[in-house]
Amino acid sequence: MALLEVKGIKKRFGKSEILKGIDFDLEKGEVLSIIGSSGSGKTTLLRCINFLEFAEEGTITVNGETIYDGKVDKRIKEKDLRTKRLHFGLVFQDFNLFPQYSVLKNLTLAPSLLDMGTKEELEQRARQLIDRVGLKDKIDFYPCQLSGGQKQRVAIARALMMNPDILCFDEPTSALDPELTGEVLKVIKSLKDEGSTMIVVTHEMEFAKNVSDKIIFMADGVVEECGTPQQVFEYPQSEKTRAFLANSLEKF
Secondary structure (H helix, E strand, C coil): CCCEEEEEEEEEECCEEEEEEEEEEECCCCEEEEECCCCCCHHHHHHHHCCCCCCCEEEEEECCEEEEECCCCCCCCHHHHHHHHCCEEEECCCCCCCCCCCHHHHHHHHHHHCCCCCHHHHHHHHHHHHHHCCCHHHCCCCHHHCCHHHHHHHHHHHHHHCCCCEEEEECCCCCCCHHHHHHHHHHHHHHHHCCCCEEEECCCHHHHHHHCCEEEEEECCEEEEEECHHHHHHCCCCHHHHHHHHHHHHCC
């Protein structure tokens, strides 16, 4: 049984149909990369999966339990919403750290509000995660004292604090200088090696090719192509996929 099943997700903004019936599934421990041009619906899909937007149609199932049905769940109570979101950890492209709190407090704030452990337990776990992303010496720093790459690594550690079933990344390196991109991608790759289940919206084609188990290419709100990295990158079936990859490779 798949850890995550997404079926028939449709989303509109006004008269514009952004997602036109998205289907995919993800096994435990797999990494799915979602690629595509700007405006193809990648980020909207990720936001629907994380309940930051709500699909008008479609279902989201985690571990065999349907946690969202677009035809039924029109209004979700805040308490239920928090429970649903706990299945997912989302790392934003612009970090979204709390500037007034230290690195340690950025990690412990949400789980302490949700009573996920004692102060001592949460701080111990936070220290382990900060060490895991290579920032042990920055634990008392504030976001303004960190580089972009360091901020993104803190954001990854913060998402891991909530013990999500699936870790989601929305263009995790797009706000970073090229020399800082590698340190973030290295952390994501180490998470894959440790068996984390991840969805990564990315424009880093080499990363997608080398780290993913599955690739989805989105175009105009649909899954234009889906397959292994070898299938999508070396033997693309769709003309749109071929054109996108040719254009992407020209930039490097």
